[in-house]
Amino acid sequence: MAGSDKVVETVIVGNYVEMETEGKSRDIKSKVSKLFWHGGSAYDAWFSCASNQVAQVLLTLPYSFSQLGMLSGILFQLFYGLMGSWTAYLISILYVEYRTRKEREKVDFRNHVIQWFEVLDGLLGKHWRNVGLAFNCTFLLFGSVIQLIACASNIYYINDNLDKRTWTYIFGACCATTVFIPSFHNYRIWSFLGLIMTTYTAWYLTIASLLHGQVEGVKHSGPAKLVLYFTGATNILYTFGGHAVTVEIMHAMWKPQKFKAIYLLATIYVLTLTLPSASAVYWAFGDLLLNHSNAFALLPKSPFRDMAVILMLIHQFITFGFACTPLYFVWEKAIGMHECKSMCKRAAARLPVVVPIWFLAIIFPFFGPINSAVGSLLVSFTVYIIPALAYIFTFRSAAARENAVEQPPKYFGRWVGTYVINIFVVVWVLIVGFGFGGWASMTNFIHQIDTFGLFTKCYQCPPQLPPSPPHLANATAPFPPPLANLTHPPPHIHGH
Secondary structure, eight states: OHHHHHHHHHHHHHHHHHHHHHHHHHHHHHHHHHHHTOOOSHHHHHHHHHHHHSSTHHHHHHHHHHHHOHHHHHHHHHHHHHHHHHHHHHHHHHHHHHHHHHHHTTOOOTTOOOOHHHHHHHHHOHHHHHHHHHHHHHHHHHHHHHHHHHHHHHHTTTOOSSOHHHHHHHHHHHHGGGGGOOSGGGGHHHHHHHHHHHHHHHHHHHHHHHHHOOOTTOOOOOSOOHHHHHHHHHHHHHHTOOGGGHHHHHHTSSOGGGGTTHHHHHHHHHHHHHHHHHHHHHHHHGGGGGGOSSGGGTSOOOHHHHHHHHHHHHHHHHHHHHHHHHHHHHHHHHHTOTTOSOHHHHHHHHHHHHHHHHHHHHHOOOTTHHHHHHIIIIIIIIIIIHHHHHHHHHTOSHHHHHTOSSOOOGGGTHHHHHHHHHHHHHHHIIIIIIIIHHHHHHHHHHHHHHHHOTTOSSTTOOOOOOOOOGGGTTOOOOOOOOGGGTTSOOOOOOOO
């Protein structure tokens, strides 16, 4: 018996030691996983907001400056930056209100990601939910399309052996891998790297433009036409309308109440990138930007430019995930897969969401003009008008205002001041953003379709000439004039 006891003891001790080793290994894995994968702090939220807000728009803002002029470009960035921060603040207040009410009713959100349309449903009913869901999903769908178009547009400046449409096929397949990222908790390392990438690109654009100097005979004629002016303004409206994923980012936080000022702080940082880069590129190239919606097109090829292109490609992959993840959640909820524990099953279920994005990017490859169209028709309602109206209607009764989880601060004038600001936001965006902006951006967008056609293989690429007979060796193919130049001959098109 004594011998058998000893054997048992040895086995037990052996198992204990083995378990202890496994435990240490698990601890290391857990720490590494937490460091790179599981984010939920206020810092994570700031990185997510800043990284998501400034992506490919860095490359189209100089184009907007050429339409608006320098002064208007700077003023619109500051104005829409503040307005975007305000409506993100409203969304955060409504989220906290909704979640607090539901948690008082003992609703468990441990396996459920709250989304904006559910906040509207819980606070204002199904009609608000349906409108919010339609606008939010359509905006995020086209937001993902824009990232895919931007990937193809950028890589072309490194490798033009393939046309932009072929690059869109390739990057569509690459971006489909975002189906494996479970939620915004898991974007910690990606959002951190994404912000470093855009910071590099912004300062590359600034420094490279200043070192390049002004091109010979540079002209700064903007604003030249009303249609161009409002097209440029709506691209800036789109730039600071990246808070359609605010609710999902907040839900990924351990303490969502801390979100209130995060978007404003993210916007302030973003302005330190967008203002110098757009101003410098416009200063150097002026009206040439009217024909080149991607700033990379005008800067000379160099290792620094290639590095900026590669970093923006990686960042656009990340931003594609940011825009698409809420769509994955909506789709999962629609087919009953949202609370499934298996990530592989959820990833397989998410794949159909990528297909229409891929298809739309091939139909409308108009990098630049599509931003303004999405800004005026979708962003205006999704992240400006609907949140402001939802706040007004949620707290319209005295009882709702009295029992509000978050009372408006004194420096906004309490309820009266908050309501005045909200009414101003609704009226301004409805008239200037949706009205004038919608007319201008759709006029420009339709012009792109008329000029280049749907499914165009290589939007704004320099003409590829076939070998010519000797007597035609010096002939050049005409390049369709942009909307900016309908009334006067197009300026000389510089190669890439």
